[in-house]
Amino acid sequence: xxxxxxSPQFLSIQEGENLTVYCNSSSVFSxxxxxxxxxGEGPVLLVTVVTGGEVKKLKRLTFQFGDARKDxxxxxxxxxxxDTGLYLCAGVGSGAGSYQLTFGKGTKLSVIP
Amino acid sequence: xAGVSQSPSNKVTEKGKDVELRCDPISGHTALYWYRQSxxxxxxxxxxxxxxxxxxxxxxxxxxxxxxxxxxxxxTLTIQRTQQEDSAVYLCASSLRPGTGSYEQYxxxxxxxxxx
Numbered sequence: 001x002x003x004x005x006x007s008p009q010f011l012s013i014q015e016g017e018n019l020t021v022y023c024n025s026s027s028v029f030s031x032x033x034x035x036x037x038x039x040g041e042g043p044v045l046l047v048t049v050v051t052g053g054e055v056k057k058l059k060r061l062t063f064q065f066g067d068a069r070k071d072x073x074x075x076x077x078x079x080x081x082x083d084t085g086l087y088l089c090a091g092v093g094s095g096a097g098s099y100q101l102t103f104g105k106g107t108k109l110s111v112i113p
Numbered sequence: 114x115a116g117v118s119q120s121p122s123n124k125v126t127e128k129g130k131d132v133e134l135r136c137d138p139i140s141g142h143t144a145l146y147w148y149r150q151s152x153x154x155x156x157x158x159x160x161x162x163x164x165x166x167x168x169x170x171x172x173x174x175x176x177x178x179x180x181x182x183x184x185x186x187x188x189t190l191t192i193q194r195t196q197q198e199d200s201a202v203y204l205c206a207s208s209l210r211p212g213t214g215s216y217e218q219y220x221x222x223x224x225x226x227x228x229x
Contacts, residue, residue, distance in 0.1 A: 042220025
């Protein structure tokens with residue numbers, strides 16, 4: 001069974017601070033996705049990282065995929081209250097299991113004005 | 114265009130009753146997924162439909178859970194003889210066929226089920 005461990009589980013910071021969320025696994029994934037979920041809504045895809053060592057930037061968000069494609073991180077620079085939400089990482093399976101997403105438990109981020 | 118829709122948005126039921134949850138996927142999406150999200154937990158895979166292929170039911174937690182997808186579009190998740198541990202948010206997602214281009218699942222807003 002593939003598992004994804006996310007840390008921290010909860011994070012409360014002041015507006016303007018930086019933060020990093022980690023997603024680790026003992027398994028290799030074909031790619032890894034990060035989602036953001038707001039209360040009462042479904043998760044929305046932020047980014048997919050595919051290549052080991054890949055770094056993608058989305059405005060103030062920087063996503064990195066580990067060289068061995070087992071771990072990933074999300075770094076937010078100068079957090080804003082609009083960044084508040086639940087951040088989920090999900091590993092994408094390969095081959096016949098390419099439809100399978102294995103989700104971490106999520107990081108609940110609160111950015112205080 | 115319209116996204117994934119789910120109904121009802123909230124459902125409160127008594128222990129032992131049956132419930133049906135509905136999902137309308139994005140038009141043209143051949144793949145449909147059901148997940149369960151319990152408090153403090155990530156998304157737990159339940160079932161996957163792809164076109165006319167046999168569904169992957171490996172995530173269904175017990176034989177009280179079943180799902181159908183009629184005409185390759187609308188799907189219904191049925192929970193029989195509900196138990197309190199079934200209380201959760203049930204999320205539906207749809208996508209193009211996995212392996213075709215950029216793979217992204219689009220999620221509906223979920224149905225919050227409370228079993229009393």
